[in-house]
Amino acid sequence: LTPQDSKRRFSATPTLSTNVDDAAYAVHNCADPPSDSYEGHRRWNNLSGVSPSSDLLTVASSRRFSSTPDVLADLRGADCCQDEEDDRRQVIQHRRRGGSIRSLFPHLDSRPDDTPSPSGTSAAAAAVSSELSPSAAGVKVAVRIRPLVERELQTLASAPAGSNSTVVSVSSDNPKTLLVHQPSTTNILSFCFDHCLDSTNPKSETYADQNSVYEKVGLPLLDKCLAGYNCCLFAYGMTSSGKTHTVMGAPVGDDRGLLPRFLQDLFQGKEIIEDQCEQLQVDISYYEIYNERIHDLLAASHDKSLRKVSLKVREHPTKGPFVEGLSVYSNVRTYADVMTWLALGNKQRATASTDVNQVSSRSHTVCTLGLKKLRIVDDENKQQQQQTATNTSSSASSVQLCISSRVNIVDLAGSERQSVAGTTGDRLREGSNINRSLLTLGKVISLLSERVANEAGVNSSAKKSNNQHIPYRESMLTWLLRDSLGGNSQTVMIATVSPAPQHIDETLSTLRYATKARSIVNLVRVNEDKSACMIRTLQAELERLRQKQLASSSGSEQSEAAVALAQDNARQALEISDLRDQLQACKRQAEELENWKLARLQAEAVKENCPAASSDTGSQTTPKLSATISTSPPVSAAVVNPAAPSTPLRHRQLSIVDGGCTASANLRRLSSTAAAGLSAVSANVSLANSSIGSFSPMLAPISPAAALEECL
């Protein structure tokens, strides 16, 4: 960093007493975004003056330590608080704008919550087991074409007229197809990838800036790692093709690379997750593989000898290869904190100038983020746990591990030709080591893609090469990335290429590697703690039982209603039966009336045709009634009540009406002999001042003679 640069950049803060403050300012407060990536490079390297405090050194020796605010404050000064506030404000603003958590982080939906499905435990258990069982996930490949750089433009200026300035482009027909124009043969080769990102011309509509690269490549990985999958992103390409620009870019501003953007969103997501009774614990480690040796980039020491101590790779029986003694900063709280660690690592990584790249990475760097999603168990849940797990009641913790994942972001050193890079001495040795490890990486990729082809039955020599050994341990890089290549990881390769004709061979080589990498299939699964999984299943079971109990209690309410309804029905049935009885009675009355009419018609017929005979025969068959009306003056109307002949005669009454006066007589059966003449009076008729309104309206008033006839 030249004094002029420094003056320009830090003009806003005239008195910065320590290098630590400079570093913090460079990371967090640079108001002037870098004009190009080289500027960005320098900005990261500006942190070379960071000299961590002795406190940090003491903690660092224990290798695993927490990323406490004091430690970070030592590294970057007090300005951090402002950045934390900014992060928080961003999230709050998003919420105020009505933005939902889900819209910002769709992955929050991808995990099944604890609410059991109606079908109960079996569904919950099935969901749990399906998450834990591995599924196939192909390695995704994105290719990014960087713009021509100054050096390439100069070379082109001296090229013969009419020659192509760029030989790599994205097909206008298919955005996933990359076209390479071979200048020597005028052939056009096409390659297919998951994303083709053209960053050659900022004025083009399809220009892929840093943000669109992040959204296409980084954001899906963020979703995956928050859902509990291990993830890996590695940038691959020749030297100076734009790997570091893509992964790191500048620490601030629009030129920020994929990793800072990823971290920013991760920490925004952390805030949101923590609003939901969950915690997201983020650990960070950062190392480089330089000349096949591993250096801890976060071994924050001013002592250079300690900083460059070579660490060893060991094999954990279940977790696989790991770097022994690597510093891991646990529980990093904010984006500002994590950027401080990243800045420290970037300024410690090995870079040097070559003929093709002024700031060429001389090592592969691996930034590893360990994520742990913890659930804060409330008292109710705790009680439930105590009930289910009787022995653990005293040790029930208030925090429960749900899922964990590991993210490796790898910025590989670029392959280089000695003749082009113009390297000698240390640079040459570095270059050959870089090439050797990249060669092993290429071999591993080739063998893995062959294995996939064999399994698919594409390769004829299937049997032979299916069991072929994959030489992961031939280089540190492939050994440490074993899980990312053919293991349990959602992996993305971002291949960077230069569009310049003079790099066409390296470009084609990169694209062929990328094509092979794209055919690798990993077996991925959610890293969920088994006990958490068990607790989740038990909670689902408990909830199912609760729901069942709730349903049965609401069932008893229903049965009460059913009883009331049944009683109602019974009441109604009784009423119906009453009505039916009444109807029957009415029908019977109607029948009696019919019968009576019939009898009357018969009597009339007998009287008209043969009165003597009829009386003889009638005396034998039908008992007759007779009455002498001895009223004076003679009555004008007579009514018999009731009219039905089936009613016993003694209950029937003859009423004789005359001008409002009623005479009534009880009818008596006469003997058959007496019945022969109507003169035999047997009815006692008395007059009374009573109304006849009580008589049935069914019987119309008729003449006294007719009334008597009816009685008979």
Ligand SMILES: Nc1ncnc2c1ncn2[C@@H]1O[C@H](COP(=O)(O)OP(=O)(O)OP(=O)(O)O)[C@@H](O)[C@H]1O
């Ligand atoms: N997309 C881009 N837009 C603008 N400039 C870019 C882009 N990609 C790369 N560059 C420029 O190209 C040069 C080389 O980029 P970078 O250092 O990222 O390459 P590299 O692949 O990491 O190289 P090495 O392997 O040597 O480290 C830098 O000056 C950088 O600014």
